[in-house]
Amino acid sequence: MVPIGYYLVLSAVLFVIGGVGVLSRRNPLQMFMSVELMWNAVNLTFVAFARQYLNMAGHIFVFLVITVAAAEVAIGLAIIVMVFRKREHVDVDDLSLMKG
């Protein structure tokens, strides 16, 4: 059997890679996909701990996270389409309306 620490380290690696993606990408779609990667990393942690303590609460929580993530994707993509539909470049740096 693989120790739980391996799963946790893998989850940390995926979470950090996702975070770097959010900070470094300028295409809003790719930023969004990096956020999805971070959701998934957290899900892996929940499932690993559920296995460690043999507790189904972790599985239920992952189920909720997946539902919320699906809702977030639907609304987030609708907003992105609305904002960038009439622009030449798909680039978050163009959204400087609130810059002082």
Place this chain on the structure above:
Amino acid sequence: MLSTVVFWIAAVLAVVGALGVVTTRNPVHTALSLVLTMLSLGVLFLLLHAEFLAVVEVLVYAGAVMVLFLFVVTLLMAGVKPPREEHRMRLAYQTLIAGLFGLILFVLVLHAMVGANWVSTLAGPGGGTFGSIASFGTALFTRYLLPFELTAVVLLVAVIGVVVLGREQE
């Protein structure tokens, strides 16, 4: 023994997919990298006796959510021009700084894990029916019924929100 081999293959593929998400330029390639990561995570969920979640991960995430992403990618990126030059100049160190912050975060998380002594072995073979779809359903519809009902509200809000946002602006 076999589970160790499967773990390492899935883990390496997950990290490769994750690196693809943050490095590929074409959004379609980014989406496909993310699908690779999610499929690998589905395998890892199976290793951890999360049968239902493995199915959901593949069906909902790698299936539905990524199809939604690809729809929007094809909708938005069709007539898009390449990034402008002055943007590249202005944000020259963005990737470097992001990597630095990521490294700091990783070291902190790792430090917390080692401090909490979580690098122990897994608790024996899964106790009987733990993680089976039947036990998941029992937990979902008895003890955790209220959270399950609340997900219906979350999805309703998402549907209404998308309809409102997607309307033609007057």
